[in-house]
Amino acid sequence: MKRRHEKLFLRVDPILCDGFGHCAELAPDIVDVDEWGYPIIKDAPLDARRDASLASANLAVRGCPRQALWIERIANTN
Amino acid sequence: MSAPVLPRVLQGATDRPLTLAQHEAMWGQWRPRRDLLDELDRAGLTGRGGAAFPTATKARLLRDQHARKKFVVVNAMEGEPASHKDATIAQSNPHLVLDGALSLATAIGASHIALCVAREKASMVNHFERALRERERRGSLGVVVEIHTPPGRYIAGEESALVHWLDDNETLPQYRPQRPSILRIGRAPVLVDNAETHAHVGLITRWGAEWFRSIGTAQSPGSMVVSVSGAVTRPVVLEIALGTPLAEVLAAARADTDPQAVLLGGYGGSFLSAEHLSTPMANEVLRPLGASVGAGVIVVIPRAACGITETHNIVRWMAHESARQCGPCAFGLPALAEDLAQLVTGGRDAAAALTRMSERSDVIEGRGGCRHPDGVVRLLRSALQVFAADAHRHAAGQPCAYAGRSRFATVPRLELENDLVWE
Numbered sequence: 348m349k350r351r352h353e354k355l356f357l358r359v360d361p362i363l364c365d366g367f368g369h370c371a372e373l374a375p376d377i378v379d380v381d382e383w384g385y386p387i388i389k390d391a392p393l394d395a396r397r398d399a400s401l402a403s404a405n406l407a408v409r410g411c412p413r414q415a416l417w418i419e420r421i422a423n424t425n
Numbered sequence: 426m427s428a429p430v431l432p433r434v435l436q437g438a439t440d441r442p443l444t445l446a447q448h449e450a451m452w453g454q455w456r457p458r459r460d461l462l463d464e465l466d467r468a469g470l471t472g473r474g475g476a477a478f479p480t481a482t483k484a485r486l487l488r489d490q491h492a493r494k495k496f497v498v499v500n501a502m503e504g505e506p507a508s509h510k511d512a513t514i515a516q517s518n519p520h521l522v523l524d525g526a527l528s529l530a531t532a533i534g535a536s537h538i539a540l541c542v543a544r545e546k547a548s549m550v551n552h553f554e555r556a557l558r559e560r561e562r563r564g565s566l567g568v569v570v571e572i573h574t575p576p577g578r579y580i581a582g583e584e585s586a587l588v589h590w591l592d593d594n595e596t597l598p599q600y601r602p603q604r605p606s607i608l609r610i611g612r613a614p615v616l617v618d619n620a621e622t623h624a625h626v627g628l629i630t631r632w633g634a635e636w637f638r639s640i641g642t643a644q645s646p647g648s649m650v651v652s653v654s655g656a657v658t659r660p661v662v663l664e665i666a667l668g669t670p671l672a673e674v675l676a677a678a679r680a681d682t683d684p685q686a687v688l689l690g691g692y693g694g695s696f697l698s699a700e701h702l703s704t705p706m707a708n709e710v711l712r713p714l715g716a717s718v719g720a721g722v723i724v725v726i727p728r729a730a731c732g733i734t735e736t737h738n739i740v741r742w743m744a745h746e747s748a749r750q751c752g753p754c755a756f757g758l759p760a761l762a763e764d765l766a767q768l769v770t771g772g773r774d775a776a777a778a779l780t781r782m783s784e785r786s787d788v789i790e791g792r793g794g795c796r797h798p799d800g801v802v803r804l805l806r807s808a809l810q811v812f813a814a815d816a817h818r819h820a821a822g823q824p825c826a827y828a829g830r831s832r833f834a835t836v837p838r839l840e841l842e843n844d845l846v847w848e
Contacts, residue, residue: 361751362600362794381788382760385752419602 353420354392357404361385363415373410374403393418430640432664433648434624435517442552445559448520455524457531458630462488465626467634469646473510474500474584474619475691475720477708480626486605487616488533494613495535497568498591499526501542501549501620502575502582505691506742506836507722510650511620513662515542515549518624519556523570525623528630530568533616538570539591543577550574576846579692579746583795584608584617586748591615597748598795619720621650642668645707649718653678655688655725655833665706667718672702680725686732686811688834690719692739693800695807696732715807724834731827732812733819735834736805737765742836743801754798757789761805768816771824779820783809 357377359370366384377400379387394400408416437443437451449455458464465481472478487495499522503511514522526538540557542550553572560566573591575581581596588608590596599608608615618626625647629637638646645667654660657680665674675682686696695716697704704710708717726735744758764782767774786802793799809816815825 358602360600360602360794361753361792362598364752366752381753381757382785383752383756385756385792387788387792 352423354423355395355401355404356392356419356421357388357407358417358419359386359388360415360417363413365413365415367412369410369412370407370416374407376400377404378407392421431648431666433628434514434521434621435650435662435664437518442516442556443518443520445520445556445563448518452521452524452628453631455527455627455630457528461528461532461626461630464629464634468629468637469634469644470622470625470629470637471645471708472619473621473625473649473721474582475693475717477717480618480622483605483618484529484533484616486607487535487614490607490614492612492614494537494611495533496537496539496591496610496613496615497526497530497533497535498584498587498615498617499538499540499620499623500582500584500587500617501540501553502577502587503543503546503620504577504579504582504746505720505722506579507652507654507688507724507834508691508720509652509660509662510721512546512549513652514621514624514650515552519552520560521624521627522553522620523556523560523623524627524630525618525625526570527566527568528626529616529618529623535616536568537613538568540570540572541587541591542572542574543581544574545577578846579743580748580795580797583797585795588615588617597750598797600794621721640666642705642707642709644709645718649706649721651706651718651721651723653680653723653725654835655723656681656684656727656730657725668705668707670703670705671697671723674706674723675702675725678723680723681727683728684725685728685730686726688722688724688726688735688804689716691722691800692743692834692836693797693804694719694722695803696726696736696811697807698811715803715810726833729827730833731769731825731829731831732808732815733765733824734769734828734831736808736812737762737769738832738836739834740765740801740805742839743797743804745839747797748795751793751798753789753792754794757785758798758801760785761789761801765805768819769824769828771819771822771828773822775822776820779809779816
């Protein structure tokens with residue numbers, strides 16, 4: 348499967364997540380926090396053409412103290 | 426011998442459970458069935474634990490797993506405070522549940538059966554233990570059957586929490602981003618089904634799909650055991666044909682036939698207003714109304730009751746029952762309960778609480794590791810819809826006469842935070 352045929356999503360494991368909030372700081376346009384400090388991740392796929400979006404998602408993944416984030420690749424069916 | 430119409434799984438419900446001899450006199454001897462999964466497919470049996478997932482589909486998924494060791498788990502935890510169906514099945518015919526578990530174990534090639542009963546429910550544990558001893562005295566069962574007694578918290582009956590307990594002694598749900606997912610004990614795949622589902626499988630093994638479909642609707646065939654409580658003469662457990670109108674079920678349960686609303690499914694289910702009482706108990710009709718038969722819980726809320734107070738009681742307890750693993754559930758549900766408390770008293774903050782709780786519901790939904798928070802959100806949303814008029818009066822500072830005193834949906838006493846037992 349070629350890269351352009353997949354969609355990328357930032358995902359969080361809610362059980363691992365302890366609400367440190369680093370992700371919201373590292374990827375502010377993808378991650379929002381709720382009133383208790385836990386991440387709300389935008390449902391839209393990461394924009395791979397916009398370098399900043401994917402790069403900040405990667406930063407969030409690496410910056411999570413609980414290792415609760417990952418980037419999921421979903422094959423584009425159409 | 427001809428098969429009885431109804432009750433099916435509750436057949437023989439007397440003061441004591443059927444012995445193996447009585448069970449066989451009533452239902453005939455159990456024999457494994459080679460085409461069981463196809464028969465289950467034809468029967469259209471769906472899980473009776475609440476999710477109504479097709480039993481055959483789930484069993485096939487497990488049959489196709491190649492593993493040396495596989496488990497069949499009978500989920501008789503019954504953490505729903507308003508549900509007593511599994512306990513009633515255990516005290517009428519525990520052998521039927523064992524039949525179903527043995528049938529499924531043979532069909533998927535499982536080597537182990539784990540029968541899970543909450544440790545607080547001593548009589549239920551007894552009934553199953555006695556039934557199992559009777560079986561073993563008869564001869565080898567071909568599989569290892571063990572009775573497990575996890576702590577009986579609400580969340581302990583959630584399938585991933587139950588499997589987690591069997592695997593690692595913790596009744597905490599597991600996060601499963603991919604669905605359908607296969608739960609495992611060690612590396613062994615696990616098939617989890619509700620005790621009532623197993624009992625139906627035990628009957629389908631004997632009587633086949635055509636018999637099973639002889640009652641119920643085309644899309645929801647068969648029968649279901651429901652627990653009716655709330656505004657009733659006394660709480661009862663009944664076996665009904667799926668598709669029976671709700672009003673008929675209420676009449677059969679000698680419940681208030683002119684209620685304000687009913688709570689359907691369970692404490693993570695939804696309220697249905699009285700105008701829908703003619704609705705048949707079948708998911709294909711209830712789903713468009715935002716409800717489902719769920720685990721067969723029916724709580725009747727009479728006109729002399731406060732729906733907001735009932736919802737508050739349930740949500741507060743459900744918040745307490747959270748495993749506290751995920752932020753949105755651990756913090757969000759108590760926040761919802763707090764908002765509801767303010768709406769109940771109709772104080773200065775009540776109107777703000779009303780808007781806040783629907784905003785918070787949107788934030789919480791879908792963000793837990795399991796479906797526990799989603800169930801609470803579903804319940805709350807349906808309550809705000811069904812009891813809308815009352816909610817707005819509460820918000821305007823005029824709570825109804827029953828506010829704070831209504832207790833039809835019963836919940837257990839809240840335990841001290843330090844007394845919570847997960848293992």
